[in-house]
Amino acid sequence: MTRTGHYMARAPSGAVRSAADVAIAAQLACLIEASAPKPGNVSPGRHFADARYEDFLASAAAIGEPMAGAGTRPIGVTVRLAVEATVRWTRSNTNLGSVLLLAPLARAAFATSTEGSTIGLEADATSPSVVSGFSRTLRDAVRRVLDASTVDDARDVYAAIRLAAPGGLGRVEQQDVADEPTLTLVEAMRLAADRDLIAREYTTAFELTFQSGVPALERARGDALSWDDAVVETFLSLLAAAPDTHIARRGGAALAAEVSRRARTTLAAGGVRSAAGRCAIDDMDRGLRDARNTANPGTAADLTAAAIFVVLLGGGWHGGRDAASR
Numbered sequence: 157m158t159r160t161g162h163y164m165a166r167a168p169s170g171a172v173r174s175a176a177d178v179a180i181a182a183q184l185a186c187l188i189e190a191s192a193p194k195p196g197n198v199s200p201g202r203h204f205a206d207a208r209y210e211d212f213l214a215s216a217a218a219i220g221e222p223m224a225g226a227g228t229r230p231i232g233v234t235v236r237l238a239v240e241a242t243v244r245w246t247r248s249n250t251n252l253g254s255v256l257l258l259a260p261l262a263r264a265a266f267a268t269s270t271e272g273s274t275i276g277l278e279a280d281a282t283s284p285s286v287v288s289g290f291s292r293t294l295r296d297a298v299r300r301v302l303d304a305s306t307v308d309d310a311r312d313v314y315a316a317i318r319l320a321a322p323g324g325l326g327r328v329e330q331q332d333v334a335d336e337p338t339l340t341l342v343e344a345m346r347l348a349a350d351r352d353l354i355a356r357e358y359t360t361a362f363e364l365t366f367q368s369g370v371p372a373l374e375r376a377r378g379d380a381l382s383w384d385d386a387v388v389e390t391f392l393s394l395l396a397a398a399p400d401t402h403i404a405r406r407g408g409a410a411l412a413a414e415v416s417r418r419a420r421t422t423l424a425a426g427g428v429r430s431a432a433g434r435c436a437i438d439d440m441d442r443g444l445r446d447a448r449n450t451a452n453p454g455t456a457a458d459l460t461a462a463a464i465f466v467v468l469l470g471g472g473w474h475g476g477r478d479a480a481s482r
Contacts, residue, residue, distance in 0.1 A: 178265055178469070179224035182258050185465035186216035186251065189457060192387035195422075195437055196415075196444030196453050204449050206248045214245040219255060226259060227266025231301065232312030232341060234259040239316040252320040253354050253402075253458030256313070257365065258465055260358070264297035265469050290470035291370050299361040302342050310337035310344045353401045353455045362462065368397045369463030377472060385428040388437065390463055392427055395419035395456040402454035415444065415451055 190212035193199045200209050222237040229237075238255040310331075317333045331337055331344045339347075345358035357364060372393035376386035396419040399412035422440055426433030444451040 175224040175227060175266075178226065178262050179220040181468040182223040182262060182465055183216045183220050184473075185258070185461050185468055186219070186254055187213065188383055188387060188464050189254075189461040190216065192384045192391070193437075193441070194388055194391045194453075194457060194460070195441035196449075196451055197391075197457050202441075204452075205447065207246075207250055211246045211248065211250050215242045215250040218242045218245045219251065219258070223258060223262050226262035230309050230312070231259045231263050231305065232309030232316075234263065236312040236316040236319075239320050243319060249320040249322045251458075252317065252322055253455055254461040255316070256354050257357060257362070257458055257462035260298055260301050261294070261362070261365075261462060261465055261469075264294055264301045267297045267301060268293055291366055291466050294466060294469065295361055295366045302358055302361065305341035307337055307340055309341035310339060313341055313344075351401060351404070353398060354458060357459075357462075364394060364398060364459055365462045365466065369394050369459055370466050373463050373467050374472070377467070381428065387460060387464065388428050389423075391453075391456055391460045392419045392423050392437075394459045394463070395453050396423055400453040400455045403451055406448070406452075407450040411451060415453060418443070 190198065190209065191200060193202065198204055198207055198209050198212055203209060218241040219238040222234050222241055225237075226234045235255055238259065239252060242251055242255070314333045314335075314337055331339055331347055337344050342358050345355040348355035349359045350356075353364065369390055372390040373386055376389045377383075381389065395416055397416075399409065399416040401412065403415055404412035418440055422433060422436040425436040427437065428434060444453070
């Protein structure tokens, strides 16, 4: 039975009736990610000197309109428009990585709908198998979207990166973001894949998102963990799976590897599911904070937002404890 608000309305042609639903899912993914107390990151009551929790709220709100139009424009344009909207509301780079991940996912979500596949916010999508089936379909669409990327996409993404001005970027010999690109977006990302996890996602059809992040979040919500706990567990799982390249750029590869090892140790202690694990999370959070945020696992946070977006699009908002209470 159709119940208003539980799924994305479909036009008779199979196209998405309201782009606002994709935009809401993108905004909600960023809000949920920023609100969870992830070690070493901004969250309610835990601010950085150059970025407060409110900045992340404003960033999440700002990307709504660009994400709503993701199905009608190239991914590079969506990235650029989302960053331009964000900088009107925030004073520092708060969501470049998330936007780079959400834009192809949003375009792929629209593509799955126009091809006739069921998309998003499905009625009573409380079973992990429902979300898993959708995520496989979505990943196939993501692969096609990325394969179709162009030099113009790269040009728009380069402009967005320059505007966001992320810390620790440095210079490279080939296809540096300070220059005009001559390769397609995916080709340019391939050159950066060994030093940047988000670039690597572009070259692997979002391998970490779909193979580590989404399954971790599905398990956590299926086990009736709250969104906060499920997000922290997903974040730790992603951080344990691969050293955070944001940390590597700012503090070196050895520090990134050590933080990744600590995430594995914290999960082994129980993570959010045990008293010892929660103590380990608190200790980890204290250890990752310094005046320069050198050990901030920002890329793992971005990947977490992408995983949340996929799960929301697949109907995961009404899963876990929320579903059990109905």
